[in-house]
């Protein structure tokens with residue numbers, strides 16, 4: 001009995017098995033604070049800093065320390081019948097406030113593609129498409145709408161702090177968390193995250209950007225050492241954070257598990273203090289990834305402000321260090337100040353969340369719109385697509401559990417599936433909650449088969465599970481068109497074994513396409529995959545993890561109710577041999593020469609999920625050449641380039657003029673030359689002078705433009721000076737290299753018909 005209780009507690013605390021919570025986790029009461037009294041800091045006309053200072057004057061040392069850490073690992077696993085834990089929506093993301101002074105509790109949830117902490121409350125949350133799909137829409141206004149959905153749903157459940165968005169660069173496309181990130185370019189990722197978080201902040205949620213920094217693979221994430229130059233970091237990985245923070249005013253930055261050039265990210269004075277707090281002028285607080293704090297004095301003095309979810313470093317040990325003068329009181333006050341000023345700045349003190357019903361229909365609408373804009377049409381031979389609902393006679397729908405649902409990504413960002421996992425996992429996999437948390441593929445209940453049947457009422461639509469290629473091929477042979485749904489499960493804490501589709505799906509597609517060349521492959525993947533069958537199929541649609549309205553969006557795209565407009569936020573390589581690191585680097589096998597280190601964070605079993613093993617290095621020698629910059633510089637042909645995506649219409653570019661200045665203005669015209677309306681994502685790249693030592697080009701601007709058939713629009717896009725500068729390691733500063741630049745404009749990183757040289 002005790003054992004069952006204990007297991008339940010673990011599962012509920014960690015949001016382990018989404019369906020399980022809905023049924024078994026306690027319906028948390030809405031833990032609102034009592035009516036606030038008037039305090040000196042209640043005066044809203046004072047600045048957040050002044051208000052924070054007034055609170056600090058009243059705090060005891062214990063209260064200060066308490067604001068700087070979670071409840072501790074024990075609390076996560078053991079039932080608590082009294083004390084602050086009883087107020088927690090999820091003890092996993094909870095910091096008690098100071099009730100006597102009306103300083104609120106911090107109630108945190110992950111929110112990368114929906115409010116995933118909702119599962120712990122047994123509450124409904126919209127399962128949005130993956131972050132990669134959001135990025136593929138290249139649509140800052142849509143990102144703002146997404147942030148609004150997230151903000152409202154968080155507030156409705158009582159959360160006042162979000163743990164998203166993620167802007168790590170895709171340096172390792174086999175990273176299991178690629179689906180949580182926003183692609184391989186810092187301008188794209190930073191801009192979109194910035195808008196999403198700005199919207200959440202406007203709804204009085206404390207927002208967070210993660211995982212800072214260079215946490216670009218999850219295999220061995222707590223023992224990996226990312227080796228990288230300062231310039232490469234500043235111009236790509238850290239730049240994405242810089243842009244997101246500037247645009248959103250986010251209140252928190254989550255430091256990552258890994259080491260950067262030998263020093264843990266959560267105790268790294270260069271990244272935390274010199275860059276983030278000094279150069280970026282970040283006024284909020286640094287929060288450790290869960291179990292990512294490895295020291296007390298070192299971390300506090302390097303710039304970490306809050307330890308989560310434990311108290312091993314910033315609980316009693318921090319108090320002791322302050323009393324011994326190892327962490328000066330000034331620094332402690334700075335840590336507390338950062339937390340409190342962020343609470344005032346985000347508005348969580350003045351406007352705490354109130355219980356509300358979620359606006360399910362609005363969530364659906366935004367989820368569907370995101371997928372419709374983010375899915376990328378990669379191939380369409382002979383205009384097989386869009387399918388004609390009126391004339392099509394027979395369709396074979398094959399594989400990917402398309403009869404019941406769509407794939408979603410696993411780990412802390414996993415949104416609890418409404419109605420439970422559409423594909424119940426084998427019971428053996430559920431035995432160990434720690435592994436099942438990551439390994440179980442969760443399907444959202446949005447069945448493509450059903451929507452395709454509805455779209456094509458005159459067609460015979462038949463389903464084959466795709467487990468036997470011969471049977472699937474037989475069905476394809478007798479059908480006019482075959483649509484294969486191919487899935488690749490990815491999750492936090494486990495990188496992909498390879499970029500190939502798993503479970504014999506390449507053979508399945510090959511067999512189906514051989515039987516019927518009118519084969520369309522719909523990919524549900526976290527990121528790039530290899531396509532050995534590409535020449536044999538007529539159509540490919542990358543739908544990423546498409547969310548709760550995934551099948552409606554996919555069907556709208558396949559049948560032409562919506563014209564595809566998404567463009568790749570990351571390169572699809574031809575082969576893993578072309579990657580900067582053809583072989584994925586993981587921790588070495590433990591032996592006498594490679595002992596498993598003892599770490600402060602990530603105790604015991606949790607450590608396994610963190611990828612504990614002997615320490616190892618990953619050399620990011622490609623430096624500045626992330627993603628498309630690598631393939632450009634190395635002149636490696638790719639399967640599909642960054643920025644690529646087809647439409648059912650065509651666009652023409654003309655009339656480029658460039659006015660250089662403090663902000664360079666790039667003006668050009670885009671025309672829809674086809675017969676149907678569509679949205680084009682116009683991209684601007686800059687090539688810097690040779691002496692800058694840069695990859696051939698970098699993205700410096702983009703815009704999404706809606707065009708009716710035959711319509712032209714002139715766009716004028718400002719490119720700020722910052723987009724053209726380089727980071728000079730010698731002087732530790734940014735500089736504009738004098739010389740000849742070329743600005744290039746077009747519809748993908750490899751289709752840039754307009755170009756104009758300029759000089760600075």
Ligand code: BGC
Pocket residue numbers: 110163210289290412492
């Ligand atoms: C993940 C973070 C997440 C945290 C809390 C960690 O395992 O790396 O992204 O915010 O858990 O759920």
